[in-house]
Amino acid sequence: MRQAGRSLPEYRRVREGTTMLESCRRPELVTEITLQPVRRYGVDAAIFYSDIVVPLEAAGVGVEIVPGTGPVIAEPFRTRADLDRLPELTGDALGHVTEAVRLITAELAASHGGTPLIGFAGAPFTLASYLVEGGPSRDLLRTKALMHADPQLWHDLAARLAQVTGAFLRAQVLAGASAVQLFDSWVGSLSLADYERHVAGHSAAALRAVADLGVPRTHFGTGTGELLGAMAAVDGGVDVLGVDFRVPLDVGAARGRAGAGRPVAVQGNLDPALLSAPWEVLREEVRRVLAAGERAGAGHVFNLGHGVPPSADPDVLHRVVDEVHAWRGTA
Ligand code: CP3
DSSP: OTTTTTTOHHHHHHHTTSOHHHHHTOHHHHHHHHHHHHHHHOOSOEEOSOOTTHHHHHTTOOEEEETTTEEEESSOOOSGGGGGGSOOOOGGGGHHHHHHHHHHHHHHHHHSTTOOEEEEEEOHHHHHHHHHHSSOOSSOHHHHHHHHHOHHHHHHHHHHHHHHHHHHHHHHHHTTOSEEEEEOTTGGGSOHHHHHHHTHHHHHHHHHTTGGGTOOEEEEOSSOTTTHHHHHHGGGOOSEEEOOTTSOHHHHHHHHHHHHSSOOEEEEEEOGGGGGSOHHHHHHHHHHHHHHHHHHOSOEEEEESSOOOTTOOHHHHHHHHHHHHHHTTOO
16 A cells, blocks of 8 residues: 555665655665565565555656655646646656566565566556646546536546556566555545446556456555445456445455456555554454455455555554464564
């Protein structure tokens, strides 16, 4: 999840003096940051250090990540003329991504027993929400207004974003990532009808960009209780359905299975807020999540239900990882 490394002192140290997006353009630094949580916690997979707006920047969009705020777009997208500022993204513009993934996977193979690397991208809806709003927004009013007032412009924008995000995913897998996750973080603000009509097809197009490469595909959003069936069904069915902390994993799995027409594995979903609870309370909750994942019956990737808070205590995260490993008996 986003900011997994942000609570680590070793992350803050190596990030000193560089902006987030600058750091993402430096393959050696990306490698170091990606490996930090693997080294410290012994987690079962690494997640590529990058951001959902990195491919937008690579395509030429003026964007910055403002600390404490999130992505901010220099000139928000509101009209058809704005589409000209979002050209097709080609592999050539992603050289730094390819190089970083190669360095990371070589290092994981050499020193970490071949721990897999998970690549990721932002889904068209979530990326569009930043472009249209100009930055983070609580209610996404402008994004939804555009979708309804000018559906053709919405579809054209989302189709371009699907190309950009698909190219970013594909570059990561071709360079060595073993799985991908599509983050539609803010899609829970939509009704099921709007999701199916205006969004699902574009997310499917983004995931289709790696369909021939044989890697598992995870689809995640927050506040998506009503959308889980539809999210599981995109592009003929995803492999793993990310479930946030609001829905028990076995319930999420049942919704995913109903949507996809076959069993889907689930990922999640410890409430990040629990990381600051007393250990006995947190441990109970970790076990409750593991039991629900087991009941879900088609595979479970343990994770938080959303991002790691920057204030999280690394020692507590370490205990959580150890607790999960003890549950499956291989600690
Ligand atoms: O944890 C990791 O390092 C994994 C890599 C990763 C990052 N961003 C790095 C990052 C991933 C998978 C993301 C995805 C991402 N980025 C999402 C989808 C996941 C989610 O949380 O729903 C979203 C919505 C973004 C956009 C974004 N980038 C936000 C909202 C922020 C937080 C801004 C803030 O300061 O509150 C970022 C910054 C960001 N991306 C950080 C990291 C490590 C923090 C940078 C820092 O402060 O050092």
